[in-house]
Structures are given as C-alpha cells and as structure tokens.
Amino acid sequence: MIEFGLDRFGRLACLGFCVIAATPSAGWAQAAAPDALQVPAKSVPVPGTVSPQLAKIVGMPLRNGWDVLPKTGEDWVPVVQATAAATLKNLPAMQERLRVKVEKTTIDGVRAFIVTPASIPPQNQNRVLLHMHGGCYVLNPGEAALPEAMFMAGFGGFKVISVDYRMPPEAYFPAALDDGMTVYKALLKTTDPKKIAVFGSSAGGALTLEMMLKAKQDGLPMPGAxxxxxxxxxxxxxxxxxxxxxxxxxxxVSPDGFCDAGTVVYAKGHDLKDPLLSPVYGDMREFPPTILTSGTRDLLLSNTVRVHRKLREARVEAQLQVFEAQSHAQYYRDDTSPEAKEAFEEIGLFFDKHLAK
Amino acid sequence: MIEFGLDRFGRLACLGFCVIAATPSAGWAQAAAPDALQVPAKSVPVPGTVSPQLAKIVGMPLRNGWDVLPKTGEDWVPVVQATAAATLKNLPAMQERLRVKVEKTTIDGVRAFIVTPASIPPQNQNRVLLHMHGGCYVLNPGEAALPEAMFMAGFGGFKVISVDYRMPPEAYFPAALDDGMTVYKALLKTTDPKKIAVFGSSAGGALTLEMMLKAKQDGLPMPGAxxxxxxxxxxxxxxxxxxxxxxxxxxxVSPDGFCDAGTVVYAKGHDLKDPLLSPVYGDMREFPPTILTSGTRDLLLSNTVRVHRKLREARVEAQLQVFEAQSHAQYYRDDTSPEAKEAFEEIGLFFDKHLAK
Structure with a gap:
C-alpha cells in the first residue's frame, strides 16, 4: 500500500512504501545553508528550438578569456583592441547585407556615427534613434560599436546616431553617460523628443536607463520610447x-568575469549601487514606453526582468521579450539569424507604435 | 607582454602570456558532444531580490515525490488525494483573506465553481473569466482547483467560473478540453465574447491555448483576452x-518527473505533439490579446517564451511577465506575497485594457 502525506511546507511527502529515489543533491543538503539549493552538474545540448544560425552561437563553448580581469584602463587596451579587431573584420559584409551607410561625425565635441538605411519608410523620415553601445563600459570603441546600430537601422528602417562615448583609459565614470546626454541634448535642439528613441544593450542598456534618470534630474523631456x-x-x-x-x-559566463572587471575599472571607486551605474535602483516613474530584450540563458535575465517589474510597478508601458536559449545579447550576434531580424523588427514595431511621426 | 588574438569563432583567445584560468568544464569537453555545454554543479542561494514570503517558497527543497511516476489513472488516485488535501487545508483562510465567495454548480453537465469577489468594480460588472486549473491534467480536482481562481477574483475584482474538468481515471484526453469548451459555449449564449477572458496556469495554461485552437476549428468567436x-x-x-x-x-524539478507522467496518463496514447496537447505547435493567428506569466527558474520558461514569440510572429498582441527566481507557477503559491498580488493585478490590468465593458 502506498501512503502519502504532507510535510511542513504542505508538499507531498512519503509516509509509507513510496518509491521515491534520492535526488543527486540529497547528500549535500546538510553541508550547505538550509535554503541554498544544490543543483547538480549537467550536460546542456543545443536545443532544436532555435535556427541553425543561432544554434552555432548557442553551441559555442564558454567565451575564451572570460576570466581575464584587467585592473586598470591601461591594462584593458590590448583586450579592447583584440575584440575590436574581431568585430571590425565582420563589419563590411554585415554592412552590405544590412544595406546601411555609415558616416563618422562629432556632435558638440562627442564622437559619433550616423547609420542610415538604404531606404527609410515614410513614417520614420523625421524620427531618429540614439544608440548607446554595449561592452561593459570598456569594450567596442569606434566602429566596433556599430553592429547593433546597423541591425536596428537595417531591420527597423531608422536613422541611428551611435554615440562613440569615452571609455577607460581615456575617461571614467560618468564620461559615457555625459557623452550620451550631450548628444541627446543636441538632438533636442532640432527634434521633437517624441520623435526620438534611445536604445542599446548590456552597458548600452544600462546607459539608456541611466540617461532617463539623468534627463529627469536635469529637467529634460523624455524621448518617445x-x-x-x-x-x-x-x-x-x-x-x-x-x-x-x-x-x-x-x-x-560569470558575475566574476571580464564584464564586471570592466565596469569596476570604469566606475573608478564610485559607488556601484548609484542608480547612474545600477539603474534598477533608480526611480523609474515617468519613464517613456520601454521594450526590454533578453534570453533564457542570459546571465542578466534577472537584471532585465527586475527592470521590467520595476517599470510596471511604476505603471510605465513596458514590454519584455525573452529569446529561447540565448545567452547575453546574442540577438545581435548574427544578422543572418531569423531571431536577430525578429528581435529588431519587434523593437521597430514598438518604436513605431510609440514615437510621433 | 600580453598578446591576444582571435579563435575561429572570432572570440578573444590568448596567444601569448595571458593569465587565463582553465574553466571547471574544460576537462569534460572531449567526452561530450561538441556542442553540449558542461555546466558544473552549483549551490544556489535564495536571492535578496524577492519578498520574504516568496523567499520561503524559493528556498524550499525540491518537491518531495517529484519522481513518483504513477502509470495509470487509478495509480494516480492516492497522489491526487494527498496533494488535494494539502491545498484544501489552506483554502478557508485564503478565501477569507481574498474575500471571495464560492458556489458549486453544474454548467451543461460540467462541474464548475463560481468564485465571486466581495466587491466587483463597475467596469467588471458584465465581464466574466473562465478558469482552467493546473495540475498536469491529473491533479487538483474539486475545490483543490480553486486557489488560482480565488487569486484572480480577489486581486482582479472579477467574477470567475472555474471549470472542474474531468481527469483520469474518470476520463482521458480530450475530456478536459471538451469540458472547457462546453462551459465556454454555454457562456457565449449569454455573454458577449469580448467580455469573456480565459485563464489558467500550467496544464490550465495549455488548456487555455488549446481552447483557442479548438474554438477556431469549431468556428466559435474568440474571447476578449x-x-x-x-x-x-x-x-x-x-x-x-x-x-x-x-x-x-x-x-x-525535471521533464522526467511527476508532471510529465500525469500528462502521459491523460493522453492515453494520443500523439503528444498534437497541438491540442502541445499547443506551441498550433496556428496562433487570430488569437486574442494574450498575457503570459513565468519565472526565471521555471522549467517551463522556454514553453512560455516560445508561445510568446509564436504569438508575436503571428502579430497577436502579447505581453510577457517573468518573475525573479520563481519556479513553476509560484506566483499563485502564497496570496500574502506581494509578487502574487502583482502578477494577478497585472493580468487584471491587461484584461481591463482588452475586454469590452
């Protein structure tokens, strides 16, 4: 006879002749804190639920050099140069496929690129997007910042201004934010804020949020989305x-990896919990309509959904899209993957819905 | 001198005197399939980013009996009774806190409960929600189905009809779906479909989607949300x-656990890939506005985000909310947790936006 009963949590427990196998973690439970779950090692294959292009990206081993942790802006230079070189190698073909034009410029002293698609649909003629690139506040200087801007311009049909903000060792916190604000303020002189959207991923996603906090502090109007x-x-x-x-x-790979190290170098001793570095701690009331993107394997999935909940608690119009099996920011890794097109078209639809024409 | 270069993936690789520690998984890579990632065992504490009430739920050990796998409807009976008893024990206090009234009824031969909040706001007076409960198609018969219906009625201020659909060993696929459709069709006789919403979690979430596929097949109107x-x-x-x-x-806990076993018993040999059992494979065009809920630890997070992407590809208005650190359906575990209130208020706001008055 099988007898079940209930434990103190109200969960099903075995009282009699139950066939309940010990879990692999059972032997560790006593050694650990009572509330820490011991998750066993696992072999994680590439799921069949992603495109062939994305499967190659999902199936990559852990990023080589993820635990290389330069401690100064100067020490970052060779790492920055190597990663930038890899990106630049792929840029011409990507630019051709996405049919975008790139012009280098300076806006009120801040370096920037203007990325323009081959054709801009009528509803986007007077709209402009401000792009803050990613790279842990240290990576992707110059043209290396451009892939995401090109994806957005190409898949969304928008003119994009990508800010080539200052980074270590040239400058430290809040230089990146200041450069973003300088370009935003320059745009406001000529453009209805409701025709401007700001976007970016990773550090660029944080900078996007930080710019909204700073714009509120400075009494500037919010962009349209x-x-x-x-x-x-x-x-x-x-x-x-x-x-x-x-x-x-x-x-x-890990919160103790290269990205955290880069941020610490950029912050240069500034409190990491300052909302201008950790914007989840900021006041998000009156933020413009926001669309957030992440993946199920993203180390920053919690960083993303916490912002989403915080925006919704403030009753901001906020959408969340989470892509199957993607690690951090893999939606702009390969412009030929259908998931990349989908992610940026979704952002484009959201902008189209919320920006003035 | 530090020298970096690029490997065949265009990722940063060490060429010279780089300090790159071997990852814990390095030794396993050769034994496994080249594209399977070897993720080491980890100790996962309860994060500080959830409420104290939710922390208790997140900190629970793996569900006892997760690998008890009854193979027939009859074998499920003691398991079903034990879990139901646990739920029923908490029901009266929960009902009192949520201030809802429960009436047992029968609608065109199908057992159901009508759950009514103490006060219904004016905009919801003519609206009604149809609830399909969860439980892997075998658990939560009778009043054990009611917690989620009570959360929705109490936090959202809606009248809810919870369908006590037939389950094994009383009946098998497609009995649960048929019972849901019977109640939906009965509702359509008296109520504008745009004033009806359908909801439910887990198997109830699948049944909600399956009902939309079936309604399309049968030429019935879609509900409002x-x-x-x-x-x-x-x-x-x-x-x-x-x-x-x-x-x-x-x-x-695992795709090889109790929930899968229950579904196999319910399906009774029917093809599990039939969209009326695995609705992600169905045609979701013309679906009504949809809000999906999941958690970052949810075994069905992929099941959830894949439906979200599929709906968006079909250009259906679809919202996704993902809660920090929650495992499967933990948003309706404790009605005193702020996350539960937040999840159901969000669903209520979505219904209010999309339902006719």
Missing amino acids: IAPGTPMSDVTKVGDTFVTNAKLDNVL | IAPGTPMSDVTKVGDTFVTNAKLDNVL
Whole structure:
C-alpha cells in the first residue's frame, strides 16, 4: 500500500512504501545553508528550438578569456583592441547585407556615427534613434560599436546616431553617460523628443536607463520610447540569474568575469549601487514606453526582468521579450539569424507604435 | 607582454602570456558532444531580490515525490488525494483573506465553481473569466482547483467560473478540453465574447491555448483576452529550460518527473505533439490579446517564451511577465506575497485594457 502525506511546507511527502529515489543533491543538503539549493552538474545540448544560425552561437563553448580581469584602463587596451579587431573584420559584409551607410561625425565635441538605411519608410523620415553601445563600459570603441546600430537601422528602417562615448583609459565614470546626454541634448535642439528613441544593450542598456534618470534630474523631456536590451541594471552582482545562469551563459559566463572587471575599472571607486551605474535602483516613474530584450540563458535575465517589474510597478508601458536559449545579447550576434531580424523588427514595431511621426 | 588574438569563432583567445584560468568544464569537453555545454554543479542561494514570503517558497527543497511516476489513472488516485488535501487545508483562510465567495454548480453537465469577489468594480460588472486549473491534467480536482481562481477574483475584482474538468481515471484526453469548451459555449449564449477572458496556469495554461485552437476549428468567436500562465505548451520535452532549469525548479524539478507522467496518463496514447496537447505547435493567428506569466527558474520558461514569440510572429498582441527566481507557477503559491498580488493585478490590468465593458 502506498501512503502519502504532507510535510511542513504542505508538499507531498512519503509516509509509507513510496518509491521515491534520492535526488543527486540529497547528500549535500546538510553541508550547505538550509535554503541554498544544490543543483547538480549537467550536460546542456543545443536545443532544436532555435535556427541553425543561432544554434552555432548557442553551441559555442564558454567565451575564451572570460576570466581575464584587467585592473586598470591601461591594462584593458590590448583586450579592447583584440575584440575590436574581431568585430571590425565582420563589419563590411554585415554592412552590405544590412544595406546601411555609415558616416563618422562629432556632435558638440562627442564622437559619433550616423547609420542610415538604404531606404527609410515614410513614417520614420523625421524620427531618429540614439544608440548607446554595449561592452561593459570598456569594450567596442569606434566602429566596433556599430553592429547593433546597423541591425536596428537595417531591420527597423531608422536613422541611428551611435554615440562613440569615452571609455577607460581615456575617461571614467560618468564620461559615457555625459557623452550620451550631450548628444541627446543636441538632438533636442532640432527634434521633437517624441520623435526620438534611445536604445542599446548590456552597458548600452544600462546607459539608456541611466540617461532617463539623468534627463529627469536635469529637467529634460523624455524621448518617445526606449529599448534597453539585457541592461547591466545591477552591477552589484545581485540577481538570481547571476548564479543560476553562471557557466551556462557562454558570453558573460560569470558575475566574476571580464564584464564586471570592466565596469569596476570604469566606475573608478564610485559607488556601484548609484542608480547612474545600477539603474534598477533608480526611480523609474515617468519613464517613456520601454521594450526590454533578453534570453533564457542570459546571465542578466534577472537584471532585465527586475527592470521590467520595476517599470510596471511604476505603471510605465513596458514590454519584455525573452529569446529561447540565448545567452547575453546574442540577438545581435548574427544578422543572418531569423531571431536577430525578429528581435529588431519587434523593437521597430514598438518604436513605431510609440514615437510621433 | 600580453598578446591576444582571435579563435575561429572570432572570440578573444590568448596567444601569448595571458593569465587565463582553465574553466571547471574544460576537462569534460572531449567526452561530450561538441556542442553540449558542461555546466558544473552549483549551490544556489535564495536571492535578496524577492519578498520574504516568496523567499520561503524559493528556498524550499525540491518537491518531495517529484519522481513518483504513477502509470495509470487509478495509480494516480492516492497522489491526487494527498496533494488535494494539502491545498484544501489552506483554502478557508485564503478565501477569507481574498474575500471571495464560492458556489458549486453544474454548467451543461460540467462541474464548475463560481468564485465571486466581495466587491466587483463597475467596469467588471458584465465581464466574466473562465478558469482552467493546473495540475498536469491529473491533479487538483474539486475545490483543490480553486486557489488560482480565488487569486484572480480577489486581486482582479472579477467574477470567475472555474471549470472542474474531468481527469483520469474518470476520463482521458480530450475530456478536459471538451469540458472547457462546453462551459465556454454555454457562456457565449449569454455573454458577449469580448467580455469573456480565459485563464489558467500550467496544464490550465495549455488548456487555455488549446481552447483557442479548438474554438477556431469549431468556428466559435474568440474571447476578449487570455492569460495562459507558464503553459505546458510543449509536452514532448522539447525546450531549452527543460534542461537548464532542471533540478533548479523546485516544483516540477525535471521533464522526467511527476508532471510529465500525469500528462502521459491523460493522453492515453494520443500523439503528444498534437497541438491540442502541445499547443506551441498550433496556428496562433487570430488569437486574442494574450498575457503570459513565468519565472526565471521555471522549467517551463522556454514553453512560455516560445508561445510568446509564436504569438508575436503571428502579430497577436502579447505581453510577457517573468518573475525573479520563481519556479513553476509560484506566483499563485502564497496570496500574502506581494509578487502574487502583482502578477494577478497585472493580468487584471491587461484584461481591463482588452475586454469590452
């Protein structure tokens, strides 16, 4: 006879002749804190639920050099140069496929690129997007910042201004934010704020949110919409997926990896919990309509959904899209993957819905 | 001198005197399939980013009896009774806190409960919600189905009809779906479909989606909105988080656990890939506005986000909310947790936006 009963949590428990196998973690429970779950090692294959292009990206091993942790702006230089070189190599073909034009410029002293698609649909003629690139506040200087701007311009049909903001060792916190604000203020002189959207991923997602906090502080109008992708919204290492997706996210890999190291160098001793570095701690009331993007394997999935909940608690119009099996920011890794097109078309639809024409 | 270069993936690789520690998984890579990632064991604490009430739920060990796998409807009876008893024990206090009234009824031969909040706001006076409960198509008969219906009625201020659909050993596929459709058709006789919403979680989320597919097949009008929570949208075990969140989700625990076993018993040999059992494979064009709910630790996070993407590809108005650190359907575990109130208020706002008055 099988007898079941209830334990103190009201969960099903075995009282009699129940066939309940010990879980692999059962032997560890006593050694650990009572509320820490011991999750066994696992072999994680590439699921059949992603495109062939994305499967190649999902199936990559952990990023080589994820635990190389330069401690100064100067020490970052060779790492920055190597990663930038990799990006630049792919840029011409990507630019051709996405049919975008790139012009280098300077806006009130800040370096920037203007990325223009081959054709701009009528509803987007007077709209402009401000792009803050990602890279942990240290990576992707110059043209290396451009892939995401090109995806957005090409898939969305928008003119994009990508800010080539200052980074270590040239400058430190709040230089990136200041440069973004300088370009935003310059845009406001000629453009209805409701025709402007701000977007970016990772550090660029955080900077997008930080710019909204700063604009509120400075009494500037909000843009018509924003799209922070997988934002580094909490750089204090707080958030569940920092643990649950560690060593699963093959891009960021760990909260103790290169990205955190880059941010610490940029912050240069400034409090990491300042909302201008960890915007999840900021006041998001009156933020413009926001669309957030992440993936199920993203180390920053918690960083993303926490911002989404915070925006919704403030009753801001906010959409969340989470892509199957993607690690950090893999929606702009390969412009030939259908998931990339889908992610940026979705952002484009959101902008189209919320921006003035 | 430090020298970096690029490997064949265009990722940063060490060429010279780089300090790159071997990852814990490095030794396993050769033994496994080249594209399977070896994720090491980890100790996962309760994050500080959830409420104290939710922290208790997140901190629970893996559900006892998760690998008890009854093979027939009759074998499920003692398991069903034990879990139902646990739920019923908490029901009176919950009902009092949520200030809802419960009446037992029969609608065209189908057992149901009418759950009515103490006060219904004016805009909801003529609206009605149809609830399909969860429980892997075998659990939560009778009043045990009511917690989620009570949360929705209490936090949202809606009248809810909860369908006590037939389950094994009383009946098998497609009995649950048929009973849901019978109640929906009965409602259509008296109520504008645009004043009806359908909701439910887990199997109830799948049934919500299956009912939309069936309504389309039968030429019935769509309701005004639906809210499938963490739907069992793919019971063929396909989806990334079946692997990545295994042994992390402390409710479902594994795709080889009790829930899958219950579904197989209900299906009774029917093809599990039939969209009326795995609705992610159905045609979702013309679906009503949909809000989906999940958690970052949910074994069915992929099941949820895949439905979200599919709906958006079909250009259906669809919202996704993902709660920090929650395992499967933990948003309706404790009515005193702020996250529960937040989840159901969000669904209520979505219904209010999309339902006719």
